[in-house]
Amino acid sequence: MSAQNPTVHRAASDPLDELDGGLAIAPGEVLERVWHLFISMRFGLLLMLVLALLTLVGTMLVQVPAGMKGDPQAYVQWIDGVRPKYGGWTNVLDALGFFDIFNSLVFKAVAIFLVTSTVACSVNRAPLLWKQTTKPRMNVSDAFFAHAPHRAALDVPQDGSEAAAQVVAALRSKGYRTLTQTTGDGAIHVYADRFRWAPFGTVVAHLSLVPIILGAMIGGSMGFKNTDFVLPIGTKTDVGAGTSLSVMATSFTDRYYADTGQPADYASDLVLYDGGRQVAAQTIRVNEPLRYGDVTFYQSFFGPAAEIKVADAGGRVTWDAGVPLRWGTNDELERAGVFPLPDSNLTVVVYGAQSGRQDPDIKAGQVRIEAYQGVADFPSASQKMVDSKVVDQGKPASIAGLTFTFVREQQFTGLIVAKDPGAPFVWFGAALLFLGVCVVFFFHNRRIWAIVHGRAGGSSVSVAAVVRHDVTYRQEFEQLIDGVRASLGAGTVA
Amino acid sequence: MFKMSEYSFVAGLLATGLALIVYLLAFASLRLARSRTAYAGAGGPALGNAAMPTVTVTSGTTRGGLGTYATIITWLAFVFLTAALIFRAIHTGHGPFANMYEFSIAFAWGTLGGYLYFERKYRQRVLALVALPVALAMMLYATTIPATAEPLVPALQNNLLLTVHVAVAIIAYGTFSVAFGAAVLHLVQPATGRRGLPRPELLDEISYRAVVIGFPFLTLVIVLGAVWADVAWGSYWSWDPKETASLVTWLIYGAYLHARVVRGWRGNKAALLLVLGFAATLFTYFGNLFFGGLHSYSGLNNNN
Numbered sequence: 001m002s003a004q005n006p007t008v009h010r011a012a013s014d015p016l017d018e019l020d021g022g023l024a025i026a027p028g029e030v031l032e033r034v035w036h037l038f039i040s041m042r043f044g045l046l047l048m049l050v051l052a053l054l055t056l057v058g059t060m061l062v063q064v065p066a067g068m069k070g071d072p073q074a075y076v077q078w079i080d081g082v083r084p085k086y087g088g089w090t091n092v093l094d095a096l097g098f099f100d101i102f103n104s105l106v107f108k109a110v111a112i113f114l115v116t117s118t119v120a121c122s123v124n125r126a127p128l129l130w131k132q133t134t135k136p137r138m139n140v141s142d143a144f145f146a147h148a149p150h151r152a153a154l155d156v157p158q159d160g161s162e163a164a165a166q167v168v169a170a171l172r173s174k175g176y177r178t179l180t181q182t183t184g185d186g187a188i189h190v191y192a193d194r195f196r197w198a199p200f201g202t203v204v205a206h207l208s209l210v211p212i213i214l215g216a217m218i219g220g221s222m223g224f225k226n227t228d229f230v231l232p233i234g235t236k237t238d239v240g241a242g243t244s245l246s247v248m249a250t251s252f253t254d255r256y257y258a259d260t261g262q263p264a265d266y267a268s269d270l271v272l273y274d275g276g277r278q279v280a281a282q283t284i285r286v287n288e289p290l291r292y293g294d295v296t297f298y299q300s301f302f303g304p305a306a307e308i309k310v311a312d313a314g315g316r317v318t319w320d321a322g323v324p325l326r327w328g329t330n331d332e333l334e335r336a337g338v339f340p341l342p343d344s345n346l347t348v349v350v351y352g353a354q355s356g357r358q359d360p361d362i363k364a365g366q367v368r369i370e371a372y373q374g375v376a377d378f379p380s381a382s383q384k385m386v387d388s389k390v391v392d393q394g395k396p397a398s399i400a401g402l403t404f405t406f407v408r409e410q411q412f413t414g415l416i417v418a419k420d421p422g423a424p425f426v427w428f429g430a431a432l433l434f435l436g437v438c439v440v441f442f443f444h445n446r447r448i449w450a451i452v453h454g455r456a457g458g459s460s461v462s463v464a465a466v467v468r469h470d471v472t473y474r475q476e477f478e479q480l481i482d483g484v485r486a487s488l489g490a491g492t493v494a
Numbered sequence: 495m496f497k498m499s500e501y502s503f504v505a506g507l508l509a510t511g512l513a514l515i516v517y518l519l520a521f522a523s524l525r526l527a528r529s530r531t532a533y534a535g536a537g538g539p540a541l542g543n544a545a546m547p548t549v550t551v552t553s554g555t556t557r558g559g560l561g562t563y564a565t566i567i568t569w570l571a572f573v574f575l576t577a578a579l580i581f582r583a584i585h586t587g588h589g590p591f592a593n594m595y596e597f598s599i600a601f602a603w604g605t606l607g608g609y610l611y612f613e614r615k616y617r618q619r620v621l622a623l624v625a626l627p628v629a630l631a632m633m634l635y636a637t638t639i640p641a642t643a644e645p646l647v648p649a650l651q652n653n654l655l656l657t658v659h660v661a662v663a664i665i666a667y668g669t670f671s672v673a674f675g676a677a678v679l680h681l682v683q684p685a686t687g688r689r690g691l692p693r694p695e696l697l698d699e700i701s702y703r704a705v706v707i708g709f710p711f712l713t714l715v716i717v718l719g720a721v722w723a724d725v726a727w728g729s730y731w732s733w734d735p736k737e738t739a740s741l742v743t744w745l746i747y748g749a750y751l752h753a754r755v756v757r758g759w760r761g762n763k764a765a766l767l768l769v770l771g772f773a774a775t776l777f778t779y780f781g782n783l784f785f786g787g788l789h790s791y792s793g794l795n796n797n798n
């Protein structure tokens with residue numbers, strides 16, 4: 001077996017190694033070394049196992065939630081939160097990127113190496129497979145017939161061409177394709193195969209990794225995913241993230257199982273606008289998202305909201321919309337929602353009682369409204385509270401010099417909005433992968449060689465086959481030989 | 495229907511236990527007979543005789559019956575479990591994917607089915623000594639879980655996709671159990687083989703045949719899981735622990751398929767990968783218990 005033989009992984013005793021020649025390798029010492037590394041099965045095997053190990057680490061270690069990655073302060077807080085669990089290892093694991101392992105350099109590098117190696121293996125092997133399939137070798141050596149793992153030799157009374165015809169017929173009856181060639185010495189060579197394209201399943205399975213990883217990269221760089229897109233009912237909200245889309249939930253319904261109280265179904269009626277023009281309307285629920293182009297809206301969560309109306313001293317309404325009460329308070333008695341009040345320098349926080357809890361402060365039909373100095377999406381500790389009041393539903397109250405009305409209780413719906421232009425590539429790759437794997441495993445490629453030598457009073461027939469790792473093939477082969485023997489009325493088996 | 499399902503399950507459990515005992519007896523009596531007749535073979539079975547199984551419990555005239563009975567009882571257990579799954583599906587109106595109780599029975603069913611398929615094909619009843627305990631353990635585990643059928647949460651209301659997803663997973667897991675069984679029998683004997691056990695080459699072959707079925711199915715499980723995740727959660731892959739664990743499993747079996755053709759990795763190392771692969775399978779399967787539910791929602795949906 002030459003060093004450049006691409007089929008290095010074959011069994012040493014495999015006579016096909018001699019049969020299939022090596023391939024030329026690109027020049028350049030370093031390049032050649034790298035190439036050899038990447039086409040080496042041992043290296044590929046190592047990569048698969050290392051990737052498996054890293055992935056396993058990812059399932060065992062808590063991973064930082066997506067929302068905290070972009071925010072260094074939140075990240076530090078999160079790390080401190082897991083410190084008690086991992087102790088002195090925390091910093092080490094953090095430095096290795098193991099708390100966000102699937103985005104770590106190590107993981108990405110190993111994954112890309114694996115895909116590269118897989119592609120290299122196929123590129124290396126494909127020409128050889130192609131040759132084997134389209135121009136199978138007809139003449140195999142006598143040594144092959146003498147040493148092949150599956151072989152038989154028969155002495156038959158028929159003359160050479162008659163015997164060869166019978167061999168061909170027997171092979172054909174088993175679904176083999178046959179090729180015949182007579183050489184100068186009068187020997188008749190028969191080559192037969194079944195499912196000769198099946199080995200390309202491996203190539204397909206290997207190359208399928210390319211669209212998959214490509215799609216993942218496209219999705220990662222050109223897509224977005226907002227898992228926390230909150231819509232109060234009846235308020236049109238921009239999707240943002242570079243799109244010209246806005247969306248409004250016109251209603252929300254939820255249904256519960258009577259016996260367990262578990263949600264049975266929840267659904268939002270969505271209207272989608274592109275550049276202000278309505279482009280779609282659909283009821284979405286879990287498992288029934290709204291798709292528009294490559295942007296998809298998924299029903300994810302829901303909760304209570306309070307419709308609040310604010311008017312300034314002159315009676316002009318500056319806010320009239322639902323405020324999602326998205327956050328639970330630490331004592332779990334209340335829920336809170338926040339909005340920056342337009343045309344003012346105030347951030348407003350609305351508190352409602354958590355359902356099913358007795359809150360001493362807020363009764364049913366009430367909310368507490370707090371106004372903070374300064375505009376923010378979320379009031380920070382440095383913002384000063386200007387005013388606060390518990391208000392009854394439907395009764396206007398004066399807070400910070402403005403008139404606030406708690407109009408009514410509502411619900412909000414929480415969506416996942418995702419855009420993934422890479423997904424089609426991934427689906428394409430996944431389909432190829434499955435297809436390729438099925439072809440390799442469910443269609444067994446078989447190759448058989450036979451040679452018929454005429455001699456006085458008959459001829460001698462040798463048949464041999466090579467089948468990689470398939471002990472059961474023996475039975476199949478023996479049946480085949482029995483068939484040949486029966487039709488030839490043959491005697492001795494060498 | 496619920497009661498019928500329960501009864502069938504218990505019958506299946508008992509039958510599996512009984513079958514295991516009979517297999518053990520058959521195997522023990524065979525060994526006993528072997529040592530008594532002072533088997534003076536010429537250094538074990540001939541390697542070239544590839545298709546000849548070393549242990550055929552059926553072959554002995556007196557003990558043969560025992561092995562056959564074991565097989566019959568295993569078939570019976572399989573039929574009971576099939577009935578249990580069908581009755582339960584009629585009762586709940588969906589496939590066995592809603593909780594660990596249902597899925598554990600299905601896992602045991604897959605293991606028994608996988609074993610029976612390979613028993614028919616290779617006639618190596620010794621495999622039962624590993625495969626049946628796996629099935630039995632799954633069923634015993636199921637008995638510790640309340641059998642009541644809870645209504646489905648919305649994310650699980652994707653009947654067809656999930657039923658196919660789980661059916662395919664069961665076949666994959668069943669074949670991996672068989673591969674695991676053969677790998678264990680491979681690892682407990684020296685490279686030259688041990689009398690009374692199938693030859694290492696044959697075990698290697700059985701494992702490979704099992705993985706050859708299991709690997710495409712596992713690939714499909716993962717792809718279908720991705721389709722479901724895409725429809726329900728907004729991305730085909732979100733490194734959820736369950737997905738991630740199944741990827742680990744897939745990579746290990748992928749590594750195994752390649753290891754078999756790398757010199758120095760054949761034999762024991764490949765068998766070791768199968769044991770690892772099965773450990774990963776179980777880890778994926780029981781993953782829910784360690785990681786908490788499937789994908790975690792934003793936590794708000796139950797606070798309304």
Ligand code: HEM
Pocket residue numbers: 009038039040041042043044045048114117118121125202205206209437440748751752755
């Ligand atoms: C995750 C990545 C990979 C997948 C899914 C994959 C898939 C497959 C499958 C399904 C087979 C058929 C196995 C069999 O017939 O038993 C195969 C064979 C093969 N793989 Fe891979 N493979 C991967 C990575 C690699 C790598 C990294 C290499 C090289 C370093 C490689 C080299 C080969 C070769 C040479 C064969 C053909 C063996 C033969 O038929 O002689 N594969 N691969």
